[in-house]
Amino acid sequence: MHIDQLSATELTSQLETLKEQYDALRGANLALDLTRGKPSTEQVALSNALDGILGDDFLAANGIDARNYGGLEGLEEARALFGDVLGTPADETLIGGNSSLTLMYNTIEFALTDGLRGPASAWGNSDTVKFLCPTPGYDRHFALCEYLGIEMIAVPMLDSGPDMDTIEALVKQDSAIKGLWCVPRFSNPTGGVYSDATVERIARLGLIASDHFLVMWDNAYAVHSLYDDAPELASIRTYCQQHNTLNNVFQFGSTSKVTFAGAGVAFLATSIENLKAFKNHLAFRTIGPDKVNQLRHTRFLSGSGQLAEHMAAHAALIRPRFECVIDSLARELDGTGMGAWSSPRGGYFISFNTLPGLAREVVALAETIGVKLTPAGATYPYGKDPKDCNIRLSPTYPSLDDVQAAITAFIVCVKIASLNARLKP
Numbered sequence: 263m264h265i266d267q268l269s270a271t272e273l274t275s276q277l278e279t280l281k282e283q284y285d286a287l288r289g290a291n292l293a294l295d296l297t298r299g300k301p302s303t304e305q306v307a308l309s310n311a312l313d314g315i316l317g318d319d320f321l322a323a324n325g326i327d328a329r330n331y332g333g334l335e336g337l338e339e340a341r342a343l344f345g346d347v348l349g350t351p352a353d354e355t356l357i358g359g360n361s362s363l364t365l366m367y368n369t370i371e372f373a374l375t376d377g378l379r380g381p382a383s384a385w386g387n388s389d390t391v392k393f394l395c396p397t398p399g400y401d402r403h404f405a406l407c408e409y410l411g412i413e414m415i416a417v418p419m420l421d422s423g424p425d426m427d428t429i430e431a432l433v434k435q436d437s438a439i440k441g442l443w444c445v446p447r448f449s450n451p452t453g454g455v456y457s458d459a460t461v462e463r464i465a466r467l468g469l470i471a472s473d474h475f476l477v478m479w480d481n482a483y484a485v486h487s488l489y490d491d492a493p494e495l496a497s498i499r500t501y502c503q504q505h506n507t508l509n510n511v512f513q514f515g516s517t518s519k520v521t522f523a524g525a526g527v528a529f530l531a532t533s534i535e536n537l538k539a540f541k542n543h544l545a546f547r548t549i550g551p552d553k554v555n556q557l558r559h560t561r562f563l564s565g566s567g568q569l570a571e572h573m574a575a576h577a578a579l580i581r582p583r584f585e586c587v588i589d590s591l592a593r594e595l596d597g598t599g600m601g602a603w604s605s606p607r608g609g610y611f612i613s614f615n616t617l618p619g620l621a622r623e624v625v626a627l628a629e630t631i632g633v634k635l636t637p638a639g640a641t642y643p644y645g646k647d648p649k650d651c652n653i654r655l656s657p658t659y660p661s662l663d664d665v666q667a668a669i670t671a672f673i674v675c676v677k678i679a680s681l682n683a684r685l686k687p
């Protein structure tokens with residue numbers, strides 16, 4: 263029954279039963295963790311063949327010895343393979359290091375200090391630099407901005423993607439806004455996929471925003487579908503070509519959740535002009551990336567249907583965990599008015615909204631009985647969720663049994679917090 267239809271007596275009696283369940287859970291000494299968007303051990307094991315795949319053949323397709331210095335933009339075959347993931351040509355794609363977050367950091371730092379078009383264009387020439395942050399969003403994007411002194415403006419995330427009416431109005435009126443964070447496919451944490459119309463409007467932002475505005479297109483989950491019918495993402499590059507805004511977009515991705523999260527390959531793509539400028543900057547940081555790992559990855563993932571097959575094996579492992587969470591939430595909370603949640607078709611997260619003002623309490627209640635959740639507020643700039651309602655659930659790492667135990671305990675906490683709130687005068 264819906265919480266609003268329960269009488270005070272019914273609320274109290276349900277709460278008593280729930281408190282008994284809560285005490286039993288406390289006695290069970292649980293040690294469960296739904297905080298980490300990490301691939302499980304079985305998932306990383308899908309790529310164990312990377313180790314040793316090269317034998318003693320270290321030569322790339324064009325004869326370059328991957329063991330030696332150089333090749334700032336990465337091996338040609340890696341640029342082609344991961345360009346395909348981002349939907350960009352090889353010559354607009356750069357392979358660098360193992361972490362896309364590092365590439366994002368380097369890009370923003372470069373735009374701040376050096377400037378995309380030389381010193382006069384550096385964002386840092388102005389006292390204030392602002393970024394638009396669709397929320398709920400990825401905590402590390404927000405942490406990066408905070409660390410670099412970039413002011414964050416939260417904008418709502420809709421089912422179609424970021425609220426473009428708000429974004430367009432803001433960029434038109436405030437020239438200090440220099441960037442927009444996007445996780446366009448299976449967004450972190452909602453799992454939503456931006457609609458075609460949203461992708462096109464984002465591609466057009468370069469026409470109305472201040473000079474050297476950048477869309478940070480973090481396509482971390484580009485190939486991470488859980489179902490064959492998962493929504494596709496429109497090509498931002500195609501729209502940028504149409505609107506002549508290729509210089510306003512940097513795309514990012516990595517194999518952190520394809521192969522080894524700690525030893526994968528990261529990539530970025532942008533216009534040829536931007537890439538040239540970025541490479542000039544990068545050359546001060548490194549003589550070249552780890553090309554041996556790039557070669558391992560291309561040998562492991564190239565070939566017709568290879569990547570898709572590999573990602574289907576990931577999906578087979580994590581889909582039951584997602585379904586366990588979503589089925590449990592539906593069974594226990596549908597129609598109660600005590601929460602709303604996303605049902606993603608891919609990615610790594612499920613977003614849960616409590617009744618307003620209860621997220622912190624739910625996280626604390628869960629922690630007391632041994633269930634760790636991502637801190638409430640983490641999905642908002644500065645860790646401040648104005649409605650204190652969003653909680654990010656990450657079901658990929660724990661075993662299926664642990665996911666079931668954790669979500670069962672979580673639901674008890676949600677119900678207790680919700681009923682308590684209704685009983686308060």
Ligand SMILES: Cc1ncc(COP(=O)(O)O)c(C=O)c1O
Pocket residue numbers: 299360361362363364400445450480482515516517518523528
């Ligand atoms: C949206 C998003 N971007 C980037 C990352 C991190 O990527 P990488 O491991 O390539 O640094 C994550 C990890 O959870 C993520 O969710």
